[in-house]
Every structure is written in C-alpha cells, then in structure tokens.
Amino acid sequence: MTQSKWLDAELKYDSGVFNKHQVVITRGQGAVVWDEQGRAYIDCMVGAGVANVGHSHPDVVRAVQEQAAKLMVLAQTLPNDRRAEFLTELVSVLPQGLDRVFLCNSGTEAMEAAKKFAITGTGRQRFVAVKRGFAGRSLGALAFTWEPKYREPFGEAVDNRHVDFITYGNLDELRAAVTDETAAVILEVVQGEGGVRPASLEFVQEARRITKERGALLIIDEIQTGFGRTGKMFGCEHYGVIPDGITLAKAMAGGVPVGAFAMTAAVADRMPAGGHGSTFGGNPLAMAAGVAALRAMKREGMAEQAREKGAYFMEKLRAIGSPKIREVRGLGLMIGVELKEKSAPYITALEHDEGVLTLPATPLVVRFLPPLTISREQIDQVVTSFARVLE
Numbered sequence: 001m002t003q004s005k006w007l008d009a010e011l012k013y014d015s016g017v018f019n020k021h022q023v024v025i026t027r028g029q030g031a032v033v034w035d036e037q038g039r040a041y042i043d044c045m046v047g048a049g050v051a052n053v054g055h056s057h058p059d060v061v062r063a064v065q066e067q068a069a070k071l072m073v074l075a076q077t078l079p080n081d082r083r084a085e086f087l088t089e090l091v092s093v094l095p096q097g098l099d100r101v102f103l104c105n106s107g108t109e110a111m112e113a114a115k116k117f118a119i120t121g122t123g124r125q126r127f128v129a130v131k132r133g134f135a136g137r138s139l140g141a142l143a144f145t146w147e148p149k150y151r152e153p154f155g156e157a158v159d160n161r162h163v164d165f166i167t168y169g170n171l172d173e174l175r176a177a178v179t180d181e182t183a184a185v186i187l188e189v190v191q192g193e194g195g196v197r198p199a200s201l202e203f204v205q206e207a208r209r210i211t212k213e214r215g216a217l218l219i220i221d222e223i224q225t226g227f228g229r230t231g232k233m234f235g236c237e238h239y240g241v242i243p244d245g246i247t248l249a250k251a252m253a254g255g256v257p258v259g260a261f262a263m264t265a266a267v268a269d270r271m272p273a274g275g276h277g278s279t280f281g282g283n284p285l286a287m288a289a290g291v292a293a294l295r296a297m298k299r300e301g302m303a304e305q306a307r308e309k310g311a312y313f314m315e316k317l318r319a320i321g322s323p324k325i326r327e328v329r330g331l332g333l334m335i336g337v338e339l340k341e342k343s344a345p346y347i348t349a350l351e352h353d354e355g356v357l358t359l360p361a362t363p364l365v366v367r368f369l370p371p372l373t374i375s376r377e378q379i380d381q382v383v384t385s386f387a388r389v390l391e
C-alpha cells in the first residue's frame, strides 16, 4: 500500500519532535476515531486526556459552529457574553473560593501563569515540586517538570535553582522543603505522565496544612485530572482539600484549546495590573465550546460515569491475570497498567493489531485515558484486546 500523501507531508514538513504513528486519523465521534482507510479505533488516548466529553460532542460542535459565524476573535480587554458565561459556568463547578480566573490556551501556559501569580501573591520566589511531576514544556514550566530528558537539552535555559523537588508522598521531605521562602507547592493528585500514580490522602492533606502554616500557596495541577477524569469534577475533591490555585486545560472546552489558572481573590488581587496576558486567551470561540462542554459534563453526569466505569475498567483489567502485569492503578478513568517490561511494543500492538489507541506514562506503563462517555461494551473490547496482545 502506498504511503498516505498526508503522512508524507507531515513527515516532510513537521518539526520532527514527534514520533509519528503510521496511520492518518481523519474523523472522530464519541470514543471512536477512524483513519483515512476507514478503519475504526477505540480511542483511549483522546489527545492525552482532552476529549473527556468524547470526540465532536454535538453540543460542542453546534456551539463552535454558531460562535464561529458570530464572533471568533476578541481581546480580553473587551468584555464578551460567551467569556462571561464560561467564567460563570467554570466558577460554579470549581472548589469554593477559587473564583478568579486567568484564561489562556494550554496547560503549560496555565502553569506559567500560576508561577507568576504565586510570586506576586506571596512576595516569595521559591517553589516545591514533586519528582515524576509533569508541569509542561515551556522553560518556566519545565523548572517544575522532573524528568531530566525533558530539561537537559536546554541546559541553563531551564533554571530550576528556585525549585526544591521532593519525593511524591514523602511527608518528611515535604515538611523540610516548605519554608517561609516558599511561594507555592505544586503537585498533581494523580501523576499522569509520571506513571498514573494517585497520591495518598495524608500527603495531599499535609501539603494543605503545611502550606497554610508557613504562608505558602498550594497549587494543584488539574490539567490532566480535571473535569471528571478521576471520578469527581476535580481530583482534589477526593482529598477534601481546597488549594489556593488550580491549573486547568485539556478537557475544559471539549477539545478546543483552553487553559486557565483559577485562584483565590487574595492571590489574584496582588498581581499588578497588566502583569500578565494572552492574545488568544478567553477568545469567544473557545469560550463557547467551553460553556457547551461544561454543561454537557454536568447534564450527563460524566464525573459519576468516570467513577463507575473506572472501577469496572480496572476490575476487568485486573481479571486478565497476565504474569506480565505488575499493577493496575488509577482513579476514575485515569488508568495505568504497569508491566514488568517495556510497554511500547504492547501500545503498538494494541494500535496495529487491535484498533485500540493508548499512550505511555513512563517506559513501563500503558495509560488508558478514554472519553468519560465510553460504553461498557467498548471497555470490554479494549480489555479483550489488551489480554490478547499480552499473550
């Protein structure tokens, strides 16, 4: 079969940073995507945890179509009905007190904003981050990203001398690292790219206690755990903790790029006027998609779906009983299967032989991030396929 002209063009003109698969995906609906030959794949990748509401959710599609025909572009200095509607909708689902929002266009931008608001919000310059944490690829966010392979190519341009890294879950290291110079502790309640690792209750609750005690902020990175993924609207809800700030992106607008840093008024009010900004942040097109996505999440009870289906999915994965599986772990529909060998060949076999898309999370883990609307029948298909490739 001749290689696709679309694949040719991407391989020829793309920057080269991505390891390109050999399929060209042209369409998606719900939990399924199709390649240009019309082959269907159950998508447990969804753009690394973006399509929580499913591909091309009809409400999101309609909202984008209508808004595109009305007004797509507007600077954030000019108020807009859709943006106001989105902010109102978002604050209504955020943990109590997080009612001031900086809007941007990606997770890494949300993390950059969080860093700046934390500095002005506390007058401090040091941060505590967690080993295996992933905060984004920009030079500022990379300072909080643990994996050396992401930082080393850029040398001193990634300056993390102001960051103290602690071991995920280590209370003693946490207590020793947070001082009166600490602006914020940054952590994910489930490390996603770091291997799908849920935090312990005591670690997250101690992070909240110790930051309050020492005048630092607790910023929880919900870019991957947010919007129903873990079985609650936000991952921090599992821990009974309300942070001072939350970074958000991925699923927030049903697939249209949006990022945000949601924070308390106490933090927001200490940023100098004009101290940060974003050209595309809060644009009416993305805001319309976000309103539709948030309303669909609530109306369809997607967080509850994730809780129920996640328990079912993990139970079925554990029942495979393969000697190649070390552990099945996760929260809601944020699931990782740690193997006793490299996961890459199995991820490839799932795609090529079984028509199932998954993604890695460190070299040994197969990560499953399906739409929260995936059906139980589709889960069964995925599990059967996974059992087959493990044989």
Ligand SMILES: Cc1[nH+]cc(COP(=O)(O)O)c(CN[C@@H](CCC(=O)O)C(=O)O)c1O
Residues within 6 Å of the ligand: 048, 106, 107, 108, 109, 111, 134, 135, 136, 137, 188, 192, 193, 221, 222, 223, 224, 225, 249, 250
């Ligand atoms: C927790 C978390 N924080 C921040 C980011 C950065 O978001 P963005 O700037 O929108 O990509 C991501 C991306 N997570 C994916 C890593 C993507 C990459 O390799 O880069 C992932 O988990 O695969 C996260 O999962």
